[in-house]
Amino acid sequence: MRLLGVRVASGPVRAVRGDRARSAGVGPERTRREGAGMSIEAVNPEDEEAGAVVRAVARQLKLWREAAGLTQAEFGAAIGYGEELVSSVERGRRIPRPEYLDAADKVLEANGKIAAMKKDLAEVRYPKKVRDLKKLEADAVELCAYNNAVIHGLLQTEEYARSMFSARRPPFTAEELEQRLAARVARQAILDDASAHPVFSFVQCESTLRRPIGGRMVMRRQLERLLDVAQFRNVDLQVLPLGHEENPGLAGSFRLLRLKNGTTAGHVEVQHISRVITNPKEVQLLDMRYGIIRAQALSTRESMALIEKVLGET
Template sequence: MAANVNPTVRRRRLGSELRKLREMKGMTAEEVAARLLVSQSKISRLENGRRSISQRDVRDLCGVYGVEDHRIVDSLMQMAKESRQQGWWHAFGDVPYSVYIGLETDAVSLRAYDSLIVPGLLQTPEYARAVIEGMWPEATVAEVEKRIQVRLKRQERITDQISPVRFWVVLDEAALRRVTGDERIMSEQLEHLVQCSTMPHVTLQILPYSVGAHPGMYGEFAILEFEDASDASVVYLEGMTSDLYLEKPNDVQDYCMMYEHLRALALNPDQSRQFMSQLAQEYAP
């Protein structure tokens, strides 16, 4: 597999192509499932990229859709082969939110709203440890270490010298006021945020308490966009036991509009940097 092939993105792209073939055939997912003697949920998971797609799956679906062009079949079969390869995160074993990590790894831009904690891409190791130990108190020492290492590996999307992700963050003041770890850790984390905010590809804005009620009170979310126009933008909503990925254009547009409202309410980048610097000094021993 080529080094730049992302299996998560390949699954999404392949699923999208299979959905188009089904729609061109005028068939529903239920009808396809009945033809192949599989569940309708399997067809849905194949099309939304949440399930690994085998070359046999592709062959069977192409047969149902009457695809006779061998070039199309061969292309889809190759995508299926690549989609079953392993991304860098698989080296860490069973990693939570691995689908999101795959998408984040390939995204060219990421817009995030966080209300309770500093986003993972901007966390210091000590702050990350405090977050992980606090949110998963039943985790073993080994599990905590693994999650920290995965988080630090993810941060290469920010530090990449050639093609870093374009990262916009709106961060609620509450995330900076909640002492996670201790005051020294918070001071160092805030200083790190100040440094990150000076990077040309990072925009960080603080949403102060003074704005009162705001659209972000529905909860945290992230919007991921990709270089290839055939890869639809995704809204990611993290949950305790399962995550939600929204790809319908209307859903994505609603969250994009919400994000613009949050940016308008937040302090501008310079004001935000000053706010964080002052708070870092307050936390400093």
């Protein structure tokens, strides 16, 4: 008999369970090592979009397991996770990681049908505000950003981003920190997306180059990253010097996204508040402000020279 593509034996299935676990490459050693499963993210109860996707995947995982005649404890032992973790995943309380789905696919002989759900979970693994911003960035033909506190997220090295997230108070849990770090790195793929060809304009206040987030070596690698990205043909990177008497960006960092449909959206983030701005008058204000900031900033060549100078001093 078959259910959802899984062959269900008419007789006892216990005889094949050990073989499935061995064929999946997961046995008692991995079970003891990863049984706690604490690296799997919890689902944010306030994120309805993510919750709906996770619950749909959870129902499929449960149906596949039951069709194979395995209890949660037996299935967990086979894939290297504890029974409690398996139960949490099947109740939609935790988001299974790709390796969880890969192991489940092999043990349940799903021929890629379970592993294919990794794509469904890839986006909802990140916080909603990150997903919303990523969607805007993906729809943009031009992205303009001014930063006066830290290096822009799309330009950050992983070390720099980790140091920045680690400094947050109250601190993120280890799980939250890894989740946000993964989201930050995933967003950066847009810089290398040859099919989209968005144009980027970044203006960094000189203070962000000199603020030693993460320490000397972290900042050295971050400055080197800026010099590398500045070589991209679709990236303009400028620095607004601290020596200027006037700075129209003192109100804080912001970005503008010029979208494919011809409209422009703004985005500001301060403390724990992340806000997308679509009101034409507010967007116009940010657009005007960015134009002044960019005009007052050093040219791209002068900016690279300043970054190299700061790198030599770091």
